[in-house]
Amino acid sequence: MSAKIIDGKQIAADIREELTTEVAALKEKGIVPGLGVVLVGADPASQSYVTAKERACEKIGIYSDDNRLPAETSQEDLLALVNQMNNDPKINGILVQLPLPKHIDEAAVLLAIDPDKDVDGFHPMNVGKMMVGEEAFLPCTPNGILQMLMRSGVETSGAHVVVVGRSNIVGKPVANMLLQKKEGANATVTLCHTRTKDLSFHTRQADIIIAASGWPNTVTADMVKEGVVVIDVGVNRVEDASRERGYRLVGDVDFEAVKEKASMITPVPGGVGPMTITMLLYNTVVSAKRANGID
Numbered sequence: 350m351s352a353k354i355i356d357g358k359q360i361a362a363d364i365r366e367e368l369t370t371e372v373a374a375l376k377e378k379g380i381v382p383g384l385g386v387v388l389v390g391a392d393p394a395s396q397s398y399v400t401a402k403e404r405a406c407e408k409i410g411i412y413s414d415d416n417r418l419p420a421e422t423s424q425e426d427l428l429a430l431v432n433q434m435n436n437d438p439k440i441n442g443i444l445v446q447l448p449l450p451k452h453i454d455e456a457a458v459l460l461a462i463d464p465d466k467d468v469d470g471f472h473p474m475n476v477g478k479m480m481v482g483e484e485a486f487l488p489c490t491p492n493g494i495l496q497m498l499m500r501s502g503v504e505t506s507g508a509h510v511v512v513v514g515r516s517n518i519v520g521k522p523v524a525n526m527l528l529q530k531k532e533g534a535n536a537t538v539t540l541c542h543t544r545t546k547d548l549s550f551h552t553r554q555a556d557i558i559i560a561a562s563g564w565p566n567t568v569t570a571d572m573v574k575e576g577v578v579v580i581d582v583g584v585n586r587v588e589d590a591s592r593e594r595g596y597r598l599v600g601d602v603d604f605e606a607v608k609e610k611a612s613m614i615t616p617v618p619g620g621v622g623p624m625t626i627t628m629l630l631y632n633t634v635v636s637a638k639r640a641n642g643i644d
């Protein structure tokens with residue numbers, strides 16, 4: 350039997366509709382949520398993500414301040430811009446697109462963002478709060494994954510979740526969030542990575558697999574049990590001359606084969622990606638409300 354496809358685009362559209370209503374109500378009170386976006390350099394994938402984020406802001410009524418800086422921008426200049434946004438009352442959220450050029454210390458930049466405007470949830474203050482289960486801005490991709498599971502009726506409580514990939518922006522935080530003692534989490538979590546011995550031993554035990562390795566075909570059909578729920582976080586560009594853009598997007602999972610064994614699976618594109626952007630909008634609206642003493 351073929352898996353039910355979890356439609357990330359549709360779930361994202363549902364949440365964006367809720368947010369649009371909320372933003373309109375804020376506008377009545379004279380409040381316009383604002384997002385400051387910073388992109389350093391001209392990486393094509395980063396450019397397309399940032400453009401998608403700005404378009405999404407515009408669509409739901411969030412003001413976005415677009416800052417595209419040359420790759421040679423100094424760390425000092427970048428920190429000055431972050432500081433300026435920290436002090437700008439029109440800006441409720443700050444997003445510095447990662448990765449940054451090698452000459453810039455990423456950790457120093459993330460640390461410079463006001464934790465109350467850190468809508469990416471990457472500041473160590475928010476990472477720490479998330480870890481201990483305190484209220485914090487939650488990172489967008491992991492939070493999008495939890496929302497997708499919840500809204501698709503997937504039971505995480507007591508489920509064995511196997512996460513593949515230990516990045517700071519997906520693997521580590523999603524593992525942490527799923528083991529929190531709260532609704533929509535309460536999972537038993539195994540976190541696998543490049544040094545894991547016998548990856549398929551682990552993935553075959555999984556009720557839910559979250560693939561965030563950054564490589565196509567990391568998870569193949571022989572590595573999963575019948576009925577597994579598969580969340581594919583990968584966004585890999587593979588050359589494809591038949592496409593207008595010259596490439597197509599594939600995830601980290603062998604979708605066509607795995608979907609024959611899974612009970613539910615997310616596609617790429619149209620899965621986790623649209624959820625990531627939506628949770629960024631969500632955090633920005635929450636931040637604007639907090640800044641104005643609402644909630």
Ligand SMILES: Nc1nc(=O)c2c([nH]1)NC[C@@H]1CN(c3ccc(C(=O)N[C@@H](CCC(=O)O)C(=O)O)cc3)C=[N+]21
Binds near residue numbers: 401447490621
């Ligand atoms: N500070 C920071 N915050 C991030 O949230 C962040 C980042 N840096 N660096 C890179 C990753 C990656 N990321 C994606 C966002 C949207 C899609 C997305 O919308 N993808 C569409 C397809 C987009 C396309 O066609 O290219 C989809 O999967 O359907 C994917 C990936 C955010 N990231």
